[in-house]
Every structure is written in structure tokens, then in C-alpha cells.
Amino acid sequence: MSEVKSIREAFAEASSFLSRSGCNEPQRSAQLLLEHVLGVSGAAYYMALADPFPAAVKEAFEAGVTRRGAGEPVQYIIGEQEFYGRPFEVTPDVLIPRPETELLVEAILRYGAELWPDGIVTPGEAPLDSAGGAGDVRAARPLTAVDIGAGSGAISVTLAAEAPAWRVCAGDISPAALAVAERNTLRNGTAVDFRLGDLLEPFAGMETDILVSNPPYIPGEDIAGLQREVRDHEPRTALDGGADGLDPYRRMMEQLTLLPAPPRLIGFELGFGQAEQVAALLAAAGHWTEIITINDLAGIPRHVLGITR
Known part of the structure; x- marks a missing residue:
């Protein structure tokens, strides 16, 4: 980096370098790296743009920009990603939380509140067992929500924060x-x-x-064609869903027999073009009276839910 005089100049030079390096969102990456080394964010960052660039952070900033230019996700460099308004630590051991997953959390919270307004399961609200009869729940208890494929904990921690009456588990x-x-x-307390x-x-x-999951859903042969940030840096075990990307969904449907009764609410995140097949898997299981598909902000079917009211 040349001898930049202001934080704004450092931002401009880093953005230009990252753009030439083929990084996606080069300006956003430069800003996040600057906020990280400067210890500021939001309005404080913009107010500081005209300030002199501190020599004390130059080495750390240059190292971060170099790593980002080589394709490493900025979230791994700064060690953090925001999800549902909360900060989450991220490392190369976990998938970086995506904004579309917030829509899955919103849906689970919304339908969960409809089914259990006070977050309590009473004997009369017991789920149906595999034979179609009432589950054997003898006393009122907090509802239990299980997140399969916890990763960074984005889903489970958010559910626990937003619905403190729930018992939240994750694996x-x-x-x-x-x-x-x-x-x-x-x-996040x-x-x-x-x-x-x-x-x-x-x-x-x-x-x-409640059962919720954002499992690996990328077809194995498609991983080589992913963006380098994903292909080379995010954990393959969190990406590879088998030959057609649907193996985890099939296996979870098979493993429902491990539970005393099917959950009344189930929600999955899935990949492009998989909604119809995942909805068919839920319908074939026969446990839910409603199957709902939810689009992401780009209009792509991204989540499938099964509900028994």
C-alpha cells in the first residue's frame, strides 16, 4: 500500500486492489477490514473517513487485504459475521451464516408462536405418534426445538435469544x-x-x-465450480450433500423414527431447484398437514416447512 494519508484513501486503494484481484464485493470487504483494524463501525466509520490513516494499523490492514485478495472470505479474516442483528464468531470450521437463513429463522419463530403461543406444550397439544395417535406427553413442558447441523450456532442461538421460553438444542x-x-x-447470552x-x-x-436444519445441499460434483471463497475456504462437510445434494434430507426423514413422535413443525433450507423434491420428501413422510415453500429475497424457493396444526 502506498503512503495513504487518510482513511478514505486507504479504503479507495484497498477497494481497487480487491477489485483487480477478482474479489466479490470489493468495497464492502475493504470497509469491513478497515472497521476491524480501526475498531469502529457504522456511523463512527463514516465520520472517521477524513481522519489520517493510523500508521499503527497499517501492517494489520495490509495483511487482511492481501488475504482477501487471495480469495479468503473477509468474515474469516475478521472472525465475525452478523446474523439476525447479533455478532457471531466464524472460523474456517463453520459455514459463514447467510442472510437468507434469517428468513428460515423468521418462519420458525412465526409458526412456532402460532402453534405454541406461550412456548409450552400441554398434553392436549402432543404431537402425533407414528401410528397417528396422541403422543404420550403427560405434563406441560417447554417446547423443544432442535437444530441439525449447528455450525456457528446462528440458527439455534438466534432461536434461543428470540424465544427464551423454548428449550433449544443443536447438534x-x-x-x-x-x-x-x-x-x-x-x-449472545x-x-x-x-x-x-x-x-x-x-x-x-x-x-x-420443532426440527430445523440448514444441511449440506450442494451436489458433490458442483463444488468445484463454486466461488473460490466458498470452494477453497468453507468446510466441505458443511457443503457436500451427496450426488444430488439431497442425501441429508433423506437421512433425516429416515431418522425421524429415532424420535418418540415426529415434530409438529419442521423447516429446511435448501439449494436452487431443490424445493419441489424436498417438499415431496416431506409429503411422502405423511406426518404434516401443510407443506409450505418460502422464497428468499431473490424470489428463489429457499425453504420448505412442514406443519401440523
Whole structure:
């Protein structure tokens, strides 16, 4: 970096370098890196643009810009990503939370509040068991929401924060990912029961009212064609959904037998072109009276929910 005189000049030079390096959102990346090394954000950042660029942060800023120019996601460089208005630590052990997943959380919160207005499951509201009869729930209890594939904890921590009356649990096959999620639940002042294991296996025998998951859904052969930021840096176990990307959904449908009864509310995030197939999987299971598809902000079918009212 040349001897820039102001923070604005540092931003302009970094943005230009990142654009030439083929980075997506070069200006946003430059701003996030500057905010990180300067310790400011929002309005304070914009107010500081005319200030002299501090020599003390030049080395750290240049190192961050170099890493970003090589394709490393800016979130891994600064170690953070905002989700649903809260800060989440992210490392290369976890998928970076995406804005579209916030829509899944919103849907789960909305329908969860409709089904259980006070967050309590009473005997008369027991889920149906596999034979179609009432589940054996003998006393009122907090509803239990389970997040499969916790990653950074974005979904589970947000549910716990937004619906404190709920009991929220989350599982992941990666011990390193669970360590990140546990730090995020502490950081955001929530309580989540994290468990290590494959999909629904850690929750065998647990009465589960809500099941939510943003599982790996990229077809294996498509991973090589992803953006370098995703392909080369995000964990493959959080991306690879098998030959057609649908293996995790099929396996979760099969593993529902591990639970005492199917959840009354289930919600999945999925990839482009997968909504019809995932909705068909839920319909074939026969546990839910409504199957709902939700579009993301680009109008792409992104989430499928099953609901029993």
C-alpha cells in the first residue's frame, strides 16, 4: 500500500486492489477490514473517513487485504459475521451464516408462536405418534426445538435469544464447529444444549416439537465450480450433500423414527431447484398437514416447512 494519508484513501486503494484481484464485493470487504483494524463501525466509520490513516494499523490492514485478495472470505479474516442483528464468531470450521437463513429463522419463530403461543406444550397439544395417535406427553413442558447441523450456532442461538421460553438444542458432527457454537451462545447470552453426532442421532428418544436444519445441499460434483471463497475456504462437510445434494434430507426423514413422535413443525433450507423434491420428501413422510415453500429475497424457493396444526 502506498503512503495513504487518510482513511478514505486507504479504503479507495484497498477497494481497487480487491477489485483487480477478482474479489466479490470489493468495497464492502475493504470497509469491513478497515472497521476491524480501526475498531469502529457504522456511523463512527463514516465520520472517521477524513481522519489520517493510523500508521499503527497499517501492517494489520495490509495483511487482511492481501488475504482477501487471495480469495479468503473477509468474515474469516475478521472472525465475525452478523446474523439476525447479533455478532457471531466464524472460523474456517463453520459455514459463514447467510442472510437468507434469517428468513428460515423468521418462519420458525412465526409458526412456532402460532402453534405454541406461550412456548409450552400441554398434553392436549402432543404431537402425533407414528401410528397417528396422541403422543404420550403427560405434563406441560417447554417446547423443544432442535437444530441439525449447528455450525456457528446462528440458527439455534438466534432461536434461543428470540424465544427464551423454548428449550433449544443443536447438534453437529464436527467437534470444532460445536466449540464455535458454544462460544457464540455465551457471547449472545443464551442457553443451547449442544450435542455431538450425526444428524438426529444425538437426539434419539428426545421429544422434539420443532426440527430445523440448514444441511449440506450442494451436489458433490458442483463444488468445484463454486466461488473460490466458498470452494477453497468453507468446510466441505458443511457443503457436500451427496450426488444430488439431497442425501441429508433423506437421512433425516429416515431418522425421524429415532424420535418418540415426529415434530409438529419442521423447516429446511435448501439449494436452487431443490424445493419441489424436498417438499415431496416431506409429503411422502405423511406426518404434516401443510407443506409450505418460502422464497428468499431473490424470489428463489429457499425453504420448505412442514406443519401440523
